[in-house]
Amino acid sequence: MSVLIYLLSLPLAVSTWAVLLSMRDDVPAPEIILRLAWRASLVTLLTWLADGYQPVVWALATVVALHSASFWGFRWLLIYRR
Amino acid sequence: MRELIRPLSSLTAEDAPFVGGKAANLGALIRLEHRVPEGFVITLEGFRQHFPADLDGHKPTRPVMQVESIRAVQEALEAQFGENRPALAVRSSAIGEDGMAASFAGQHATYYYIDEATLPAAIVDCWMSLWSGPALAYRTEHDVTTPFGMAVIVQRMVQASRSGVCFSQTPVAACTFATNGSALIEATWGLGAALVDGRVTPDQFWVDDGELLHSRIARKRFKVAENLTYPTSERLQPVPAHQQAIACLTSSEAVDIASNALCIEQHFGCPQDIEWAYEDDALYLLQTRPITNQLAAPLVPTDGRWVLFKPIVENFHEPLSPMTVDLVERVLPNVGKFINGRYYLDIDVLAKAVPFEFEIEQLADLALFRFDGLDAKLDWRRLLPIIGIMLVGYLGVGSFWHRTSHVTSKALAKFTERVDIVRNNASVDALAALKSLLLGHHPWQPVGHYMLQVNVSAGRYFTLIGILKALLQRFAPDFDISRIGELCRSEHDTFSQEMVDDLQALAGTAGQYVAVKDAILTREPAALATAISDFESQHPFVTELQEFINRYGHRCVNEMDLNTPRWREDATPIIAMLRSYLAADGTAADAHGLHLSARDALHQQVASHAKRKLLDYLIGRTSYYIALRENSRHYYVMAFDVVRHKLKLMEQEFIYEGRLKCADDIFFLHWIEAVQLANQQLDWLDIEDRIRQRRQAWQAAARQRPPETINVPIERGEGPDALSGFCASPGYAEGIARVVLDPTLSTDLEPGDILIAPDTDPGWTPLFPTAGAVVVGIGSFLSHAGTVAREYGIPCLVDVEGCTEKILSGQRVRVYATEGFVEVVDR
Numbered sequence: 001m002s003v004l005i006y007l008l009s010l011p012l013a014v015s016t017w018a019v020l021l022s023m024r025d026d027v028p029a030p031e032i033i034l035r036l037a038w039r040a041s042l043v044t045l046l047t048w049l050a051d052g053y054q055p056v057v058w059a060l061a062t063v064v065a066l067h068s069a070s071f072w073g074f075r076w077l078l079i080y081r082r
Numbered sequence: 083m084r085e086l087i088r089p090l091s092s093l094t095a096e097d098a099p100f101v102g103g104k105a106a107n108l109g110a111l112i113r114l115e116h117r118v119p120e121g122f123v124i125t126l127e128g129f130r131q132h133f134p135a136d137l138d139g140h141k142p143t144r145p146v147m148q149v150e151s152i153r154a155v156q157e158a159l160e161a162q163f164g165e166n167r168p169a170l171a172v173r174s175s176a177i178g179e180d181g182m183a184a185s186f187a188g189q190h191a192t193y194y195y196i197d198e199a200t201l202p203a204a205i206v207d208c209w210m211s212l213w214s215g216p217a218l219a220y221r222t223e224h225d226v227t228t229p230f231g232m233a234v235i236v237q238r239m240v241q242a243s244r245s246g247v248c249f250s251q252t253p254v255a256a257c258t259f260a261t262n263g264s265a266l267i268e269a270t271w272g273l274g275a276a277l278v279d280g281r282v283t284p285d286q287f288w289v290d291d292g293e294l295l296h297s298r299i300a301r302k303r304f305k306v307a308e309n310l311t312y313p314t315s316e317r318l319q320p321v322p323a324h325q326q327a328i329a330c331l332t333s334s335e336a337v338d339i340a341s342n343a344l345c346i347e348q349h350f351g352c353p354q355d356i357e358w359a360y361e362d363d364a365l366y367l368l369q370t371r372p373i374t375n376q377l378a379a380p381l382v383p384t385d386g387r388w389v390l391f392k393p394i395v396e397n398f399h400e401p402l403s404p405m406t407v408d409l410v411e412r413v414l415p416n417v418g419k420f421i422n423g424r425y426y427l428d429i430d431v432l433a434k435a436v437p438f439e440f441e442i443e444q445l446a447d448l449a450l451f452r453f454d455g456l457d458a459k460l461d462w463r464r465l466l467p468i469i470g471i472m473l474v475g476y477l478g479v480g481s482f483w484h485r486t487s488h489v490t491s492k493a494l495a496k497f498t499e500r501v502d503i504v505r506n507n508a509s510v511d512a513l514a515a516l517k518s519l520l521l522g523h524h525p526w527q528p529v530g531h532y533m534l535q536v537n538v539s540a541g542r543y544f545t546l547i548g549i550l551k552a553l554l555q556r557f558a559p560d561f562d563i564s565r566i567g568e569l570c571r572s573e574h575d576t577f578s579q580e581m582v583d584d585l586q587a588l589a590g591t592a593g594q595y596v597a598v599k600d601a602i603l604t605r606e607p608a609a610l611a612t613a614i615s616d617f618e619s620q621h622p623f624v625t626e627l628q629e630f631i632n633r634y635g636h637r638c639v640n641e642m643d644l645n646t647p648r649w650r651e652d653a654t655p656i657i658a659m660l661r662s663y664l665a666a667d668g669t670a671a672d673a674h675g676l677h678l679s680a681r682d683a684l685h686q687q688v689a690s691h692a693k694r695k696l697l698d699y700l701i702g703r704t705s706y707y708i709a710l711r712e713n714s715r716h717y718y719v720m721a722f723d724v725v726r727h728k729l730k731l732m733e734q735e736f737i738y739e740g741r742l743k744c745a746d747d748i749f750f751l752h753w754i755e756a757v758q759l760a761n762q763q764l765d766w767l768d769i770e771d772r773i774r775q776r777r778q779a780w781q782a783a784a785r786q787r788p789p790e791t792i793n794v795p796i797e798r799g800e801g802p803d804a805l806s807g808f809c810a811s812p813g814y815a816e817g818i819a820r821v822v823l824d825p826t827l828s829t830d831l832e833p834g835d836i837l838i839a840p841d842t843d844p845g846w847t848p849l850f851p852t853a854g855a856v857v858v859g860i861g862s863f864l865s866h867a868g869t870v871a872r873e874y875g876i877p878c879l880v881d882v883e884g885c886t887e888k889i890l891s892g893q894r895v896r897v898y899a900t901e902g903f904v905e906v907v908d909r
Contacts, residue, residue: 014477018484024528025485025493063477070478071525078413079517 005050009059012042017063086131086151087158089122090235100126102175102233107350107370114349116342116367121237122158123175124151129209129232141213147202155201155236169239170196172204173369174211176232190217190232194273194306195239208234215771240366244330245274245359246284249373250343264290265340269331271321272305274357274368281306281744281777283784285329289340294333296890298823301326304744320745323654324609338365346370381422387442388418388426388792389449393541395424396861399823399840401783403645403749404776405756409513409725410642412753413520421792422783429794437465446791452808452881485529486539486710491575496530497717505724512728513753519721533718540714543707550700557697558687564812564900567872568680570704577716578847578870581637584630585656585848589663591623598623603664607657614653630656636723637716639825641843644726645749655825659848662831676875708869715866732756741766750776787884805882805889805904807857810868812900813877815855816907821891825849836895840886842867850874855897857904859885879904 019035047053093101093109101109105123112118132145159167174190191211193204211217212230246269268277268284276282283300303326307319331339339358342365347354350372357368401423402410411420418427427449433440438458440448476483500523504515522532529536547570554561592598598617601610617624635650649656681701688694729748736742741759743766748756750773758764820831821838825846831837837853839846841860850856850870854877858867861880871878877899885904889895894907 010477011480014480015484018481021481021526022485022529024526025530026490026496026528027488027493063481066474066478067481068525070475071522075517075521078415078521 002050002052002055005046006055006059009043009046009056010063012039012046013056013059013063015039016043016060017067085125086127086154087122087124089158089162090118090120090237093123099177100233102126102177103371104173104175104369105233105235106175108235110349111346111367111370114345116346117364118367119171119237119240120162121171121235122162124155124205124234124236126177126231126233128205128234132206132209133230141210144210145206147206152202155205156198158236159198159201163238167198169194170198170201171235171237171239172196172201172208173235173237174208174232175235176212177229190214192275194275201236205234205236208232240359240361240368242273242359242361242366244269244271245357245368246270246277247274248339248343248356248358249353250340250347250356251353251373252288264288264295265343267331267336267339269336270302270305271325271330272307272319274306274359276304276306283781285331287331287333287336287340289337292337292341294336297329297333297336299327299329301824302330304746322609323612324606326608327654328606335360335365342367382789382792383421384793386792387429387794388421389429389432389446389794390788390790391418391425391427391449392451392860392865395788396841396865397843398640398642399859400640400643401780401788402643403780405729405749405751405753406642406644408752409516409644412513413517422788423780424783424788426792429791434464435468437461437468442794446794450790450881479535482529482532482535482539483542486536489529489536489710491713493528493530494533494536494713494717496528497533497720500531501720501724505727510728512725512732512756515728516721516725519724520718530717533714533721537711537714537718540707540711543704543711546700546704546707550697550704553693553697553700554684557690557693558684561684561687562812562900564809565680565683567809567811567868568676568875569684569701570708571674571677571872571875576709576712576869577634578712578866581634582847582851584633585659586663586851588623588626588630588656589660591626592660593664595621595623599664602657602661607661608654611652611654611657614657627653627656636720639843639846641719641722644722644729645746648723648726650723659825662849662852665832712866712869729756732760736760743770747773750780787887805885805906806902807879807882807885807904809878809899809902810858810861810865810880811856811871811876811878813855813875814896814898814900815877816894816896817854819857819889819891819893819895819906821886821889822849823886836897838885838889838891838895839867841865842870850876855879855899857882857885857889857895857897859883 016036016039019032019039023032043056046056050056088097088101090105090108091112093106094113095106095110097109098106101123108118128151131148131151133142172191172193174192176190191208191214193207196204209232212232246267248268249266252264252266265288267287267289269287270277270282270284277284282302282304284302285300286298288295288297302321305319305321339356342358343354343356346356346367350370353373354370355373356370359366359368402420403423407420407423417431418425420426429442429445429449432445432449436445436448437460439461440458444458497519501519504510504518510518520534522535547566550570551563551566554563554566592602598621605613614624614627631650631653636648638646638648638652639655640646641648681698684697685694688697733742733745733748736748736759737745741762741764742748751759751769755764755769755772759769815834815836817834817836818832819838820835822831823840825839825848831849831852833852834854835852837849837856839856839858842856842858843866846867847870851874856867856871856876856878858865858878858880859882861867865880867880868878877897879897879899879902882904889904889906896905896907898905
């Protein structure tokens with residue numbers, strides 16, 4: 001069950017991470033709050049289904065790690081390979 | 083012993099083994115009563131006296147010219163010119179040079195404006211150029227076995243106001259549908275050395291049967307001036323602004339040169355490559371030789387299979403300069419490469435990246451964005467790993483996709499802050515600036531700092547349009563699918579649209595002041611751009627112009643090439659566009675009205691409310707991403723502006739310290755060479771030949787339409803469908819064709835004319851409101867030309883291969899954009 005919740009949480013994590021980053025994109029605060037609130041309710045649902053917050057947190061951690069790794073990895077590949 | 087010196091007028095073809103092919107040909111020209119600068123030749127005997135040993139490829143010690151030889155040369159000067167010694171030209175005439183097998187064009191030395199005192203040294207330098215690196219390489223490449231030996235021509239220096247070359251028959255490499263069989267003349271201001279060295283893009287004139295068929299006027303920014311001194315220190319000088327964009331030959335002069343060429347061709351019995359110059363109004367012929375491979379096709383790789391990648395290639399019609407290629411390749415993924423200044427995709431990499439079993443031709447069509455008729459079987463084995471990679475990719479960079487789905491204009495504008503920081507930071511060099519601005523700095527910056535990624539993310543409208551087309555065919559089968567462009571006309575503001583609005587406002591301001599309007603309409607744009615200070619600095623027009631430049635000054639035509647001056651540096655294109663507006667005094671079609679009418683027509687055909695809502699949503703999203711793509715380009719081009727700025731600063735330093743001789747040479751270096759120049763690990767002598775060769779290669783590539791594929795056996799016919807293309811904006815128009823290769827040179831586009839262009843980037847946008855329709859050589863429904871044409875509601879046909887060559891200015895044409903073809907009414 002945890003694995004399934006983890007997998008279901010991954011797209012939600014991508015979307016949530018995007019909302020968190022978009023706080024730097026001049027998106028109005030009420031809109032950010034609305035978007036976060038909607039995702040928070042989904043997180044609550046998934047946490048309840050998994051009977052714990054770990055799968056959801058791990059999904060977010062995976063996305064943040066992959067985002068950073070792909071950014072730096074791609075940059076490194078382009079910059080240092082020549 | 084044979085004679086040491088012979089007058090040119092005494093030479094015949096039989097003398098070639100003793101005076102070289104070039105001198106013998108000049109003798110023939112004199113006998114044919116063509117005007118040739120007076121002079122004489124120091125025969126092979128002179129060479130043998132100074133290089134007595136049997137010589138092979140090993141460079142001998144530089145000799146000093148013998149006293150007897152100097153005396154003989156002085157006597158020849160006395161006999162030829164008397165007391166009034168003119169400036170002299172010293173030219174090689176090597177044994178075997180200018181023959182049928184090998185021309186040695188540009189391989190041996192030529193010296194201009196030599197005086198009597200420096201003449202002996204110039205003659206010896208000319209001999210020594212037999213062993214120059216390029217000449218030895220040429221001998222090896224062409225398997226030349228003739229012995230080393232060179233005669234030297236000494237002639238009066240022609241004070242050339244204009245000069246160039248004439249091919250008595252257009253060489254195959256420059257041959258087009260419209261110009262097949264005609265003579266081709268290339269001309270530039272000043273001495274022809276600028277042209278031969280590839281320093282300038284020349285004007286081109288095609289003449290057939292005593293009639294000027296076609297001409298292309300280039301912007302000639304430099305010339306080799308008339309006051310050169312030896313050694314060649316400051317060869318290149320800027321051409322005055324008012325002369326840059328005007329033809330340097332009249333049509334009668336072009337016809338005269340061509341008829342001379344034809345006469346010479348008949349004498350020699352084969353097509354000739356002739357160098358000519360005008361001194362005042364007198365035409366001089368400087369040399370003639372058989373056409374060998376001077377305009378040969380640029381080299382292409384023999385390994386790998388390559389296909390032009392349209393999303394990149396459609397942004398520029400001339401090849402990118404070597405520096406641009408070198409820098410841009412460092413920020414592009416390793417899935418393709420630049421070949422002769424154009425970007426090609428590795429077709430084998432593409433084959434692995436798509437989950438379909440495509441034939442090689444279909445893969446090529448995919449890269450060229452020709453989706454019609456693309457039908458292939460899904461390859462499940464390939465699909466699964468691709469889906470896996472896409473999922474991981476989504477987890478990694480999917481946040482970009484979400485962030486760009488509702489990005490605000492204010493967030494996009496943040497890129498300008500980053501640009502200013504990088505521009506003003508002197509410790510950031512050109513390469514670091516490009517990487518920083520195009521690749522981002524760290525993963526949690528504002529989305530406005532990742533403008534290239536925003537541009538790529540906006541490309542999802544490819545998919546949206548595909549879905550929209552499929553749904554339209556399902557929900558509204560009677561709806562005219564070619565009106566999809568009108569449906570997707572952007573409801574969002576685009577910089578392209580705003581730029582035209584601002585230009586129209588600027589033209590309106592200019593029109594309010596008689597002096598300003600007259601100046602724009604009567605003076606050459608280039609001259610006016612440099613003399614804009616004639617108006618008071620507080621003049622409303624000047625203030626408004628400055629505001630326009632502040633906003634759009636980083637843009638220009640061919641803006642992807644670092645070697646192109648931006649509008650901030652040269653406002654000529656803006657003045658030329660204002661001139662078109664003032665002359666046209668027309669208004670664009672009501673594009674928004676067309677959009678509403680298309681949407682109403684669609685709504686009438688779709689009865690279901692839910693389906694209408696779905697279609698409206700898709701249309702809204704598509705137009706949003708189209709606008710996002712246009713606007714993100716406005717920003718990321720700023721990165722190229724900053725890189726150019728930093729390269730120009732480097733160049734100024736190099737020129738000041740003598741490590742570079744001419745403006746713009748830096749764009750023909752590679753980045754590592756520029757760094758080595760800065761670190762004094764290289765100097766001018768190390769790079770002079772490289773720059774010349776790269777300029778010549780660039781000119782050769784610019785003359786040619788790039789092949790769509792390399793090492794891929796695809797045959798595409800040029801039959802009756804040769805003037806067909808893809809509809810980017812529907813409609814029909816008939817009018818006079820205006821072939822425009824550089825919008826900054828076009829001032830004769832009149833309202834209703836059909837604009838025929840090789841490609842269009844935003845620098846072309848201001849011509850659109852005047853045009854009745856647009857036909858573009860390369861592009862797709864999604865390219866800039868289509869996007870802007872839909873904004874203005876004018877028909878636009880893209881991907882009409884070779885349209886700028888097959889259609890001539892002045893011909894009447896009919897554009898059936900909806901049906902996808904152009905018809906030339908009168909040929």
